[in-house]
Amino acid sequence: MxxxxxxxxxxxxxxxxxxxxxxxxxxxxxxxxxxxxxxxxxxxxxxxxxxxxxxxxxxxxxxxxxxxxxxxxxxxxxxxxxxxxxxxxxxxxxxxxxxxxxxxxxxxxxxxxxxxxxxxxxxxxxxxxxxxxxxxxxxxxxxxxxxxxxxxxxxxxxxxxxxxxxxxxxxxLPDRELKAGLAEVIKYGLIRDLPFLEWLETNIERLLARDPDALVEAVERSCRNKAEVVAADETEQGERATLNLGHTFGHAIETGLGYGEWLHGEAVAAGAVMAADLSRRLGWLSDADVARVRSIHERAGLPVKGAALGAERYLELMAHDKKVSDGTLRLVLLKQIGQAVISAEASQDQIRASIEACC
Amino acid sequence: MxxxxxxxxxxxxxxxxxxxxxxxxxxxxxxxxxxxxxxxxxxxxxxxxxxxxxxxxxxxxxxxxxxxxxxxxxxxxxxxxxxxxxxxxxxxxxxxxxxxxxxxxxxxxxxxxxxxxxxxxxxxxxxxxxxxxxxxxxxxxxxxxxxxxxxxxxxxxxxxxxxxxxxxxxxxLPDRELKAGLAEVIKYGLIRDLPFLEWLETNIERLLARDPDALVEAVERSCRNKAEVVAADETEQGERATLNLGHTFGHAIETGLGYGEWLHGEAVAAGAVMAADLSRRLGWLSDADVARVRSIHERAGLPVKGAALGAERYLELMAHDKKVSDGTLRLVLLKQIGQAVISAEASQDQIRASIEACC
CATH class of the missing domain: 3.40.50.1970 (Rossmann fold)
Known part of the structure; x- marks a missing residue:
């Protein structure tokens, strides 16, 4: 233990x-x-x-x-x-x-x-x-x-x-739920722990096979990452919001389809790919980086395209997100693989383009 | 101001x-x-x-x-x-x-x-x-x-x-609601501020006549008392519970009759008299003390007898109270006029007797 x-x-x-x-x-x-x-x-x-x-x-x-x-x-x-x-x-x-x-x-x-x-x-x-x-x-x-x-x-x-x-x-645990859980595990690597992402790229198959040692390692490293973030920002005034990588897009999918159609982790996986695509449009990630984000999710058996709600419906649903502050939509994006930021820099057109490219 | x-x-x-x-x-x-x-x-x-x-x-x-x-x-x-x-x-x-x-x-x-x-x-x-x-x-x-x-x-x-x-x-504010508010004002005098109770005994008619200076004084002294208690015990682990004088009996009245029949302050007034009667049975208050508690409420136009729910119904409703800790009913009682305590000393028979005496 x-x-x-x-x-x-x-x-x-x-x-x-x-x-x-x-x-x-x-x-x-x-x-x-x-x-x-x-x-x-x-x-x-x-x-x-x-x-x-x-x-x-x-x-x-x-x-x-x-x-x-x-x-x-x-x-x-x-x-x-x-x-x-x-x-x-x-x-x-x-x-x-x-x-x-x-x-x-x-x-x-x-x-x-x-x-x-x-x-x-x-x-x-x-x-x-x-x-x-x-x-x-x-x-x-x-x-x-x-x-x-x-x-x-x-x-x-x-x-x-x-x-x-x-x-x-x-x-x-059903396979589908195990995979959905991996979406959040991968997220910690993407937002703040590149060595953990590399470990996941080596061990993703062991996790899918439910190897107990690999699971203990993945749970502990995930919890440690989250605990560090939360300790620094308990009520989500700043850094803690980076834990929501993929969540604003993902919540739009979950709400748009009605809760329960997609599992939360599935929506977060597709959302993380959308956030990576948008980060590329802002000049922060390369095409190879986006492919890397897509690949680890694909290997985990997770969706890498969002539900086809239409871009306008996404934007409408995202406007309800809690990360909207005083009317401005803030998104969690990637400055590089392993480093997330909270940003209001993306234009509506860029967000729309990423939604259309990833659905 | x-x-x-x-x-x-x-x-x-x-x-x-x-x-x-x-x-x-x-x-x-x-x-x-x-x-x-x-x-x-x-x-x-x-x-x-x-x-x-x-x-x-x-x-x-x-x-x-x-x-x-x-x-x-x-x-x-x-x-x-x-x-x-x-x-x-x-x-x-x-x-x-x-x-x-x-x-x-x-x-x-x-x-x-x-x-x-x-x-x-x-x-x-x-x-x-x-x-x-x-x-x-x-x-x-x-x-x-x-x-x-x-x-x-x-x-x-x-x-x-x-x-x-x-x-x-x-x-x-309707007269009935003004009077109901006075129940909580009187409470501060009873539980921890004898000089304020004496001030109320002198000025109760001015308050009923809505004299602005008297109202400002009563509101400020009430809030100051409450603020002192809350500052010492924000989440009601101890002293703060004394603010609930009359409330356990009062809540039973409100719940028993259905919310809205009696105003909260009316139920608290009757409950405070019941708590005083029970404190007398424990040997803490004199007959004159209980009469004093009854009198100030009567002068404020408040009920001094509880609703006739029957003692067993009171006891049943009181057992649901939040002040029940690990199965023991704790009541706010008066050690003397101006000093409340939280006590589990009253027996079921004594509580029943006070209910029957005050309904």
Missing amino acids: RTLNVELDERSYPIRIGAGLIADPGLILPYLKTRRVAVVTNDVVGPLYLAPFVAGLQAHGLRVTEIVLPDGEAHKDWATLNLIFDGLLGDRCDRSTTLIALGGGVVGDMTGFAAATYQRGVPFIQVPTTLLSQVDSSVGGKTAINHPLGKNMIGAFYQPRLVLADIGVLGT | RTLNVELDERSYPIRIGAGLIADPGLILPYLKTRRVAVVTNDVVGPLYLAPFVAGLQAHGLRVTEIVLPDGEAHKDWATLNLIFDGLLGDRCDRSTTLIALGGGVVGDMTGFAAATYQRGVPFIQVPTTLLSQVDSSVGGKTAINHPLGKNMIGAFYQPRLVLADIGVLGT
């Missing part, structure tokens, strides 16, 4: 990475406020892992409330969030109850937001069960639900007390 | 208290992040004050989004909160838009919660238009909505950048 500490002053917390962690309640006990916990999962992960996980906690004398949500980004809404509140209030969970998210990014985001807002804040532990959530949402404390007019529009910054990234549970 | 600073490190903010403040946009301009604001009000306050307030802001070049909610505690729910998000997203308000709450406690609580969670947090200014919201919710950053199973169950701690407490707008 490896441990990585996310340094956020009094909100600092450890991420433990290894195989078989969810079978060891002893890892969780020191982080509880009282002996009451509520485990939130979904109807795909629940049947696989909920019963043994809860039994392990109960064997240590904990009182456990179980809450099972419908699976999928399409349910990342208020109605589903309210199922968590109904479960907590129905079982009289109080302010000292610790919420544990057992699932992927959607379960983590919703449970985190529920923890941030239930009785104005209760303790929170994350047990991410997808590669995407292990390398992305397990670090940084972003929680949210979607609104019909935009993704992640309602949420909070709220840090967990502990993250358990169990590599073992990735064994049951 | 008087100014009181709420000291919360980098979240510190001023409260300005005086007559005619909402007619002076110059008080607001220094606290905006950009020239975009969204003013949230309700359909009672809006017709009286929204148009001139917005016109004043527009005259200074601000772009203003107007959002009008249905009035009343019964609408302090997700559906109404969502009207704020709909309005913000529909008008493409971004992360730097400042939300301004123009209204009473419900508008303030909901706008504050919307500000805490819209795009994970946007700046927030409060312009409380009721006595209750000027002396209570304008200090401390508690925001929330109700859930069918409990009041204020979903919310956040989120501080405004500025509060404008305009005594002038209290001129249009």
Whole structure:
């Protein structure tokens, strides 16, 4: 088991990475406020892992409330969030109850937001069960639900007390979701860690084959990159926004098609290629650089073209993005491979050209 | 105009208290992040004050989004909160838009919660238009909505950048609401400020007659008391809970009757008398003390008996209270007049006896 500490002053917390962690309640006990916990999962992960996980906690004398949500980004809404509140209030969970998210990014985001807002804040532990959530949402404390007019529009910054990234549970992850997770892994290489990108270019096949050692290495290096960024900029006033490489284009795809058509990582992959293409138009990347960005995503089995929504629809959806500040669209682009910047330099015409070239 | 600073490190903010403040946009301009604001009000306050307030802001070049909610505690729910998000997203308000709450406690609580969670947090200014919201919710950053199973169950701690407490707008406040506000004013005297209670016992008639000087004095001394408590305990780990004198009983009344039957302050008044009666049963207050608590509320035109829900229903509703920690009900009681404590010492039988004696 490896441990990585996310340094956020009094909100600092450890991420433990290894195989078989969810079978060891002893890892969780020191982080509880009282002996009451509520485990939130979904109807795909629940049947696989909920019963043994809860039994392990109960064997240590904990009182456990179980809450099972419908699976999928399409349910990342208020109605589903309210199922968590109904479960907590129905079982009289109080302010000292610790919420544990057992699932992927959607379960983590919703449970985190529920923890941030239930009785104005209760303790929170994350047990991410997808590669995407292990390398992305397990670090940084972003929680949210979607609104019909935009993704992640309602949420909070709220840090967990502990993250358990169990590599073992990735064994049951569908191939498509494993690949979607790799999109965020690749992203860290592109925005700030060229040696990691080179490591990925050597080891991408081992990751696709779910080699445990390679997965532990990829999760740890991803989390370390994200933790460094978040520690420097917890509430996304500056550098943290570079973690959104590909996300503004990607969110347009997800919103334009309706949540759940493309996986988040798939949309981010296509978005990263679009951002690379746009960076080339600004003179920052070469044709070879763009091909390199495209290639690593292709080798990971990810889409490298966006959904055919039409350029105008993309631009309209992107205008709703949270990175719009005072009316100006800011995009995460690449100054070079391994170095992202936040820029408002691209013209509407250049953005339109990149969308058309990459769809 | 008087100014009181709420000291919360980098979240510190001023409260300005005086007559005619909402007619002076110059008080607001220094606290905006950009020239975009969204003013949230309700359909009672809006017709009286929204148009001139917005016109004043527009005259200074601000772009203003107007959002009008249905009035009343019964609408302090997700559906109404969502009207704020709909309005913000529909008008493409971004992360730097400042939300301004123009209204009473419900508008303030909901706008504050919307500000805490819209795009994970946007700046927030409060312009409380009721006595209750000027002396209570304008200090401390508690925001929330109700859930069918409990009041204020979903919310956040989120501080405004500025509060404008305009005594002038209290001129249009219905008598019943003025009196309800006095319940929270009296509370500060009871829990920690005996000289202020004595001042109230001398000046209660001036307050009921809306004497502006008396109102400024009462608002300032109330806010100062609350600010001191909140500065010492922002997230209610300890002393801050004493501000909830009467609230656990009061919430049971509000929930038991359905939100909106009794005004919050009315329920708190009856709850404070119940808490005083229970403090007497624990040997802390004399009969004369309890009579004094009852008398000041009676003189303010407030109820001093709880709603007849039956003691068992009270106990059931109180068990849902946020002050329940790990299964133990903690109540705010009075060690003496002017000194509150948080206590789990009262037995179920004693609580039941106080409910029965005071309904």
